[in-house]
Amino acid sequence: MRLIQYIDNGGQRQVGLVNVQNGEQIERLEGAGTTYTLAQKAIAAGSPLKTHIDSYTRVTEPDSLSDLLAQRRVLVPLDHPDPAHCYITGTGLTHTGSASTRDKMHSADHDTEQLTDSMKMFRMGLEGGKPTPGTAGVQPEWFYKGDGSILVAPEHTFPIPSFSLDASEEPELVGCYLNAADGTPFRVGFALGNELSDHITERQNYLFLAHSKLRVCSFGPELLVGELPNDIRGTSRIIRNGETVWEKPFLSGEANMSHTIANLEHHHFKYKLFRRGGDVNLHYFGTATLSFADMRTAEGDTFEIQADAFGKPLSNSWQVVAEPDYFGVEQL
Template sequence: MRLIQFETAQGQRHVGVIEGDVIQVVRATENTRELALSAIRQGHSLADEVHARGCEPSPDSYRRTLQEGRVLPPLDHQDPAHCLISGTGLTHLGSASTRDKMHQQNAADQSAMTDSARIFQWGIEGGRPPAGTAGVQPEWFYKGDGSIVVRPGSAFQTPAFAEDAGEEPELTGLYVVGDDGKPYRVGFALGNEFSDHVMERRNYLYLAHSKLRNCSYGPELRVGDLPGHLTGMSRILRGEDVLWEKEFLSGEDNMCHSLENLEYHHFKYAQFLRPGDVHVHFFGTATLSVADNIQTRPGDRFEISMAEFGEPLINGLQAAAPELKAGKVNTL
């Protein structure tokens, strides 16, 4: 089952089940969060909750709704401060190669390894523990709250101080914290984590700065488990031309951490277990255009696709409005 959140031409919110180009509108349901919390309270699955409520076809096609920019992120919170965007890096086999070809380091010589290479090696050795046990913790980063999320089809804003505006094609896990204070995975979606890789590569301690950018995920939320091996395509279009494209791999078969281990090391922190909150967690990638010396510019479009997630995630790129100038913080 694949779900979307969308608006009608009159601005009313709905949740829909995607069946080809038809949107089956879930009755009496304005958002996925409320649908998920109801399923938790009833003690059954999200799919069971959808079936219990029933559906009816939308008069608008899915393709038209996408083209008109009325498809929303597939899970959000009405208060953006209660939606936490986070992620983990160095999680995919080969991902260290995008950080200055770290895979060429001699893994046996710990003294010759950078901190990033060392964490990647720890993941290979201990990131897939037996079920129900904790493995080594991954690199983790905070990206922002729900206010940074760009809906599918809309443009990322790149600030004037940015040194790069690069895509990151990733799987995202979408979660709701139940009334019982426990996290529940609602499903998965395609994501573009969008970061400043030039800034990050100046020094790994700049990673935190490089992640404070927009992001997007969707348009569809896939309910249920994922195949172990997933193949997608990441593209950058400039006008009608393909500037760059490359296949990317994901799924647990292509990762050095299990999804269970990544989820544990996020939700082990009590501050992430506030009932009703939404969490969007990016699981990482090993494929970046910046590794091929691609420089994006306003007007470019990013397209991330994977057959298992239906329609591609497409976002444009534009310059942001002027930001705070140095020395302009006011004193009270």
């Protein structure tokens, strides 16, 4: 089951079920309004989300999913009415094969006998990232990306600040969560995401990784409700002036990861900060495929990330937005 959030012909936010039997047909969940409200009601009813969705009247929209995407009316599939109550975070070095590019970025002399911190972290995951269910394994690399104000809808343009040195895609899975009133985290679903980063800034010194992550991001367009496939195979590409200039397959799902999803979730939600009642958490699970290993992107490029399990591709272009050369603080 896959959901989208979108703007209808009357300018109102809606939640739609993608009818995969009928291709791109969208069935509006009458009265749902937002995925946030839909999930809140399912939690309050003590009902699985799929079961709760079945209680809604469905109305077929005149526009297909392709129509809605072309008209830029599709929103990210889960957000919070107050962006400050939406945490966006992530974990790195979680996929088999993900250490190679990072190791090269962080190694000054590429001495294969001297392990970088990135390679050490990756090996820790291989050795202890898949513990017995119900127990905690080794903690992963973790980073803060921003709040809901940095979310960019599918098909919309990424604003890249002029102080950035790079803008490169990171094709990842995103876990989408809503906390119940008592703070219990509930997983609403999974989506494809582009955890865009500034890899040149990161390459200068790995301690700049935190700076490199403070950029916009996107996820969707569709939200997968239910279990995550064990083996996910997709494609990440860069399109420039209508032509594909870079393309590579990417792998995800636990069959291709050094951590279980449950272990990554535990090491995020063990912090009470992220269990505040009513908050949304969007968590990027990492990747092993980056165009940065092969090329630099250019302003105007379009990033396209696709995997069959998630329906339509996630597509965003980027452009530079001017920022002041210096930010001063006023004395109060």
